[in-house]
Amino acid sequence: MCCQESESPMCEDSGFKVNHKRNLSNGTSELSPPRRSKRQKSTTNLKELSSPEASELEPEEFTPALKEEVDDKPLVDTAKEKKKKASVKKPKEDVNPKKARKSKKDQELESMPLAPRTKGLRMFVGAHVSAAKGVFNSIHNTENIGGNAIALFLKSQRKWDNPALQDDHRDQFRKLCLEKGYDAAKHVLPHGSYLVNLAQNDKAKSKQAYTSFLDDLRRCEALGITLYNFHPGSTNQTPLPEALSRLAEMLVQAITETTTVVPVLETMCGHGNTIGGALSEFRDLLALIPKQHHSRIGICIDTCHSFAAGYDLTSPAGFKSFLAEFDELIGIQFLRALHLNDSKAPRGSKRDLHANIGTGFLGLRAFHNIMNEPRFEGLPMVLETPIDRVPGQNVAIRDGAADGSESESEKKKQPKKGPKRPAGAGAAAVPDPGVWAAEIKLLESLIGMDPEGEEFRALEARLSDEGRAEREKHQGQYDRKLEADEKKKAKEAGKAKGQKSLMDMMKQGGAAKE
Ligand SMILES: [Zn+2]
Ligand SMILES: [Zn+2]
Numbered sequence: 001m002c003c004q005e006s007e008s009p010m011c012e013d014s015g016f017k018v019n020h021k022r023n024l025s026n027g028t029s030e031l032s033p034p035r036r037s038k039r040q041k042s043t044t045n046l047k048e049l050s051s052p053e054a055s056e057l058e059p060e061e062f063t064p065a066l067k068e069e070v071d072d073k074p075l076v077d078t079a080k081e082k083k084k085k086a087s088v089k090k091p092k093e094d095v096n097p098k099k100a101r102k103s104k105k106d107q108e109l110e111s112m113p114l115a116p117r118t119k120g121l122r123m124f125v126g127a128h129v130s131a132a133k134g135v136f137n138s139i140h141n142t143e144n145i146g147g148n149a150i151a152l153f154l155k156s157q158r159k160w161d162n163p164a165l166q167d168d169h170r171d172q173f174r175k176l177c178l179e180k181g182y183d184a185a186k187h188v189l190p191h192g193s194y195l196v197n198l199a200q201n202d203k204a205k206s207k208q209a210y211t212s213f214l215d216d217l218r219r220c221e222a223l224g225i226t227l228y229n230f231h232p233g234s235t236n237q238t239p240l241p242e243a244l245s246r247l248a249e250m251l252v253q254a255i256t257e258t259t260t261v262v263p264v265l266e267t268m269c270g271h272g273n274t275i276g277g278a279l280s281e282f283r284d285l286l287a288l289i290p291k292q293h294h295s296r297i298g299i300c301i302d303t304c305h306s307f308a309a310g311y312d313l314t315s316p317a318g319f320k321s322f323l324a325e326f327d328e329l330i331g332i333q334f335l336r337a338l339h340l341n342d343s344k345a346p347r348g349s350k351r352d353l354h355a356n357i358g359t360g361f362l363g364l365r366a367f368h369n370i371m372n373e374p375r376f377e378g379l380p381m382v383l384e385t386p387i388d389r390v391p392g393q394n395v396a397i398r399d400g401a402a403d404g405s406e407s408e409s410e411k412k413k414q415p416k417k418g419p420k421r422p423a424g425a426g427a428a429a430v431p432d433p434g435v436w437a438a439e440i441k442l443l444e445s446l447i448g449m450d451p452e453g454e455e456f457r458a459l460e461a462r463l464s465d466e467g468r469a470e471r472e473k474h475q476g477q478y479d480r481k482l483e484a485d486e487k488k489k490a491k492e493a494g495k496a497k498g499q500k501s502l503m504d505m506m507k508q509g510g511a512a513k514e
Contacts, residue, residue: 115146115437118444123371124149124187125340125443127383127436135165135223136172139180145437149187149380151229154219157193160212165219173223184224189264189300189337189380192216192230198250199233199243199275210250217254220261227336227380229264229300232276232285241284243275248288255296264298264336269308271350277309283329298336301326302384303370304355305339307362310348314362319369338381340367340443342467345474349481353474356385357439359467361474364446364460371446381443387435390427 126147131138131154138152155162177184196213200206213230220228235243251263265285270277282299289297303313312318326332342360345351358364370376442459449456 113144113146113437114434115441117143117146117148118441121148121444121447122377123381123444123447124379125381125383125440126150126187127385127433127440128152128191129433129436134169134172135219136169136176139173139176139182141433142182143180145433146440147436148182148440149189149382150182151189151191151380151382151384153193154190154216154223155193157191158195160195160208162215165222170222177224185226186378187380188223188225189227189229189382190216190220190225192228194231196230197233197236198230199235199247201236201238201243201246206246206250210254213250214254214257217258217261217263221258226260227262227264227298229266229337229339231268232265232274232281235273235275237273240275240281244281244285245288247275248285251297252289252293255293262296262298262336264300266300266339267302267306267309269305269350269352270310271308271352277305277350279311279325279329282334286330286334294334297334299326299330299334300337300339301335302339302341303362303366304341304343304360304384305352307343307347307366308345308349308351308353310350312347313369314366316365316369319366319373323373323375332375335375335379337379338370338376339384340370340381341384342366344467344470346471346478349474349478351474351478354385355467355470356435356463357383357442358460358463359470361471364456364463365451367443368446368449368451368456371443372448383436383439385435385439387431387433388429389432389435390429392427 126142126149127145128151129138129141129145129147131141131152135152135154138150142150154165174184176182177188182188193212193216196209197205198209198213200209216230217228220226233243233247254263265276265282267279267282268274268276275281286294286297306322307313311322313322323332326335340357342355342357342362343351344353344355344360346361355361357367370381446456
């Protein structure tokens with residue numbers, strides 16, 4: 001997951017609505033899914049979506065009804081559905097809502113979502129949104145970006161002590177899920193705390209981690225949520241098999257102490273002592289968990305992590321063999337969710353740097369593979385891509401949103417709302433959920449798109465161009481690291497050789513004496 005804290009005010013109305021505007025000059029929504037018609041080029045445009053120039057758009061539909069998303073529906077929603085456009089609202093004066101008294105109409109405009117939800121798809125794309133001021137706000141924030149899946153923190157992910165889940169927040173969450181048509185048992189995937197390491201070898205810390213973990217699982221059950229994503233943890237420099245058996249023990253205990261919730265282990269980038277880079281580690285973990293509990297364990301593929309761990313998800317053949325390996329080692333039935341992130345760092349770099357879809361080393365082709373994979377139908381797919389933007393600029397200011405791995409922990413320490421900026425400093429970056437709104441539509445548009453066709457090629461090239469400078473920077477860093485590693489290795493080998501030859505000399509000398 002990305003860096004924002006659950007108490008971050010990122011999605012409050014007074015924040016981004018003013019900064020985030022849409023461009024609807026031609027009367028069609030830039031947010032509407034690109035149509036499949038032959039002549040029309042994709043209208044999904046990340047740049048325009050996060051542009052400060054704007055007018056407002058009417059949501060395509062306000063009343064959600066996602067009940068019928070299952071088997072009898074075609075994978076690709078109908079052209080008719082896709083052709084439905086959001087109608088255009090009259091341009092609104094760019095006033096500061098805090099200063100100006102808002103008319104009822106203005107208030108209505110502000111409560112309009114950034115993008116309408118696409119209905120009838122079998123792919124459920126959403127983002128890790130803010131749950132500031134109550135878990136139920138994650139539903140509003142998801143609806144705002146046109147998401148069909150929800151990820152959130154159930155409590156602060158960086159604190160051990162948290163207030164209990166309030167009854168009214170719980171009731172509100174359940175009510176809104178029903179009202180808005182979100183299936184909490186299928187498409188809501190909370191993210192666990194970064195502090196929790198169930199593979200912990202320190203007794204007291206292990207107890208603390210388990211207590212927090214169990215508390216989250218119980219919150220899930222109170223909210224009607226089945227899937228709960230968390231990081232497998234770290235070996236803390238103990239042997240991997242020992243760490244895995246501690247993790248397995250904790251999981252069995254947690255499953256026994258709850259009834260329905262399914263802990264879902266996230267694939268990691270394999271840096272340092274992090275567990276979960278290689279798929280074989282999940283196989284080894286499952287082997288330590290009695291079979292009767294297996295239906296209560298899941299795996300979530302984080303595309304950025306698994307790519308950084310070394311798996312090829314971009315070429316269709318690589319993607320196919322990744323899934324074949326997953327099925328062979330773990331079993332595809334364990335796959336319960338996906339985190340969709342591109343990667344700023346190259347494959348195998350073991351760096352956890354999330355990039356916007358199509359701009360990183362994974363590239364749009366990887367996401368075409370994903371969005372057209374029948375085995376991913378019905379699973380929650382969650383974006384954890386960077387969305388902080390300086391108003392008026394279109395590039396993410398963060399060096400990629402990290403996902404809580406040890407490797408990039410510094411990145412997460414950036415203040416979400418910095419102290420007062422010195423006079424003359426540029427504008428502060430603010431989270432712009434419009435980026436997610438556009439990425440959701442972009443991903444949905446890939447369903448059924450011909451990857452050899454002009455539309456896909458144009459999209460792929462444009463997004464790749466956007467990320468070029470960033471990729472070059474990280475490729476350079478990676479190349480230098482490999483070079484340094486090589487030198488270090490050669491030096492060590494030289495040292496060992498030196499020691500060896502000294503030993504030989506001594507030996508020879510000794511032999512000569514004999
Ligand atoms: Zn993730
Ligand atoms: Zn994560």
